[in-house]
Amino acid sequence: MGRSPCCEKVGLKKGPWTPEEDQKLLAYIEEHGHGSWRALPAKAGLQRCGKSCRLRWTNYLRPDIKRGKFSLQEEQTIIQLHALLGNRWSAIATHLPKRTDNEIKNYWNTHLKKRLTKMGIDPVTHKPKSDTLSPVDGQSKAAANLSHMAQWESARLEAEARLVRESRLKSTSFQPVQVQPQLGSSSSPDIVPQLLNKTAAASAGAPPAPPLCLDVLKAWQGGWSKSTKGGFVACVGNGPDLESPTSTLSFSENPLPIQNVGNAAVDYYGNNDNEGGMVKEEGEEEWKGFKDRVESSMTFSTASLQDVVFAVETPWSPESRKVENGHVGASNFMDGFADLLLTNADDHNESDRGGDSDNGDGNVGREGFSYEENKNYWNNILNLVNSSPSDSPVF
DNA sequence: AATTTAGGCAACCGCTCCTCT
DNA sequence: AAGAGGAGCGGTTGCCTAAAT
Known part of the structure; x- marks a missing residue:
């Protein structure tokens, strides 16, 4: 100005x-x-x-900068976080502590973007380009749903923020939130635990939530169960390592209309017949700021992440969903996305990558994603977030 | 060997956000 | 509450080098 x-x-x-x-x-x-x-x-x-x-x-x-070639793991991290965050290079860079946002941006623009394009994946949406040719079949719809997940998450954060506010009005007697030390590294260390606790309490149909001791990583490993009402319950913190009481986030009153997940997010959080009171109201700017703070610190709430996986899994094949040791049943990281990417990555790269990417499953070397690949793609992104190093500045 | 083309990267630009007064 | 200044971010540009012709 x-x-x-x-x-x-x-x-x-x-x-x-x-x-x-x-x-x-x-x-x-x-x-x-x-x-x-x-x-x-x-x-x-x-x-x-x-x-x-x-x-x-x-x-x-800066002395802590790592220069030189990007490792396989770094490439995976960049691609998957880009799928989740878009061109938010600084946020992506927080997961690659020794790389600068500028370096990551350049690497994306000069290498990874081209590679994805060559694979037939739109580097912007991380969606198979073939989708645009036949947008009506079920598989394409599923892929389209996935493409909205980042927006979905964003909308969800907004809604959660609203719930925090609402819950403040509804209740003044929350138990103190216990925060595990790992969260202290977040730029907004107090936000997520409170958010979750209050979100849980404010959720329609949910019993009052007990104090929530949140370790995001552990909680993310918590199990899932389908609610008896047809909705879904995310059981946060019931993994074997958790010492804290379980918090239950219930969305049973509002089973998500996954088939249109992108738009549904708007309805669900804004204008739907939501008894939970997720109604747009005054203070949008304040909550936008709140959301941004959460987003900028990449401190995803457990509920959000699990909802995303829920969104990924549910519309396709709920029965086929596997839960192994409390983890979402995404396929193995290396067997899924990495193989797909790196094997398609051709030719000019395998010599310096170690060449261990072909799993021989026949899913390589062709354009577009299959149903399973799409599923794996997004699950692996979420696994990545889940498996971020504990010393990451954002977790 | 000279020229052209493409790739890669460092740095700049303009905008937005945050903080302070 | 509003404005100014500082810092950070993402997009873009331009230079340098290597590869191709």
């Missing part, structure tokens, strides 16, 4: 950095920290704008 660009000053250098400039910047930051980026160049004796200095530091000079 009227503020002049930081680099507009005459005499400031642009373009590639010289080793001397790098040295000056490095030396200054090592001694003083960066402090105010705007003030840094003058103090460090650099003819650069602060923004340029920050960029140089974060993308190149």
Whole structure:
């Protein structure tokens, strides 16, 4: 709003950095920290704008940057998180602590995007391109449902936030929330546990939730059961490792209309006959901000993730769903997505990847996703989030 | 060997968000 | 509550290098 660009000053250098400039910047930051980026160049004796200095530091000079070729695991992480988050490079970068968002962005644009395209997958939607040719068959519908899952999750977070607010009005007597230490690394460490607890309490038809001790990772491993009302109950925290009482999130009053999951999210959370009171009302901006905080920290609520899996699994074949040791029955990571991707990745890459990607199941080397592949694709994305390293800054 | 083309990456630009006053 | 400044993010550009002709 009227503020002049930081680099507009005459005499400031642009373009590639010289080793001397790098040295000056490095030396200054090592001694003083960066402090105010705007003030840094003058103090460090650099003819650069602060923004340029920050960029140089974060993308190149920072000591904890890993440079060089991306590993197989890193590629998988990027692709799957991109499917979930879109072009939110900084969020993706939080899962690859030694890579910069810029590096990831470049790698995506120059390598991974092309590879997906070559496989017949739209790199934007992560959906088989063939879907657009025959959008009416059941399989395509399922894939279309999947493509909305990120939006779904987003809408859900908004709704949860609304529920928090509503529950504040309805109840003033919640038990203190116990938070396991792992969550402390989140930028908003208190949000999710409270969110879950209050969401559970506010859910229509759900009994008052006991205090919830949430460890996202453990909770994610919790089992599932189908409710007797035809809805679904996510049993949070009943895995063997959990010490806390079980919290039950019930959506039995509102079985999700999965067949139109993208639009359904709107209805479900906004305008449906929702007895849970998920009604759009005042304070949208506040809740948008709330949601963004949750999203930006990638602190997915357990319920959200499980709902997503629910959305993935349910419309296809509920009976075929496997639950193994409390995990969602996604196929093995390497057998599923990675094989599909890397085997299709052709030709020019296997030599430097170790070449262990062909599982010989016949699902490779062709365009488009099969039903199972689609399922695996998304389940693996969720598994990735689930299996994020515990020292990840976002979990 | 010279020229053209394509790929890869660092850096810039403009916008948005957040914080402070 | 509103405005200004700072920081961060994502998109894009432009340069450099390698490969192809």
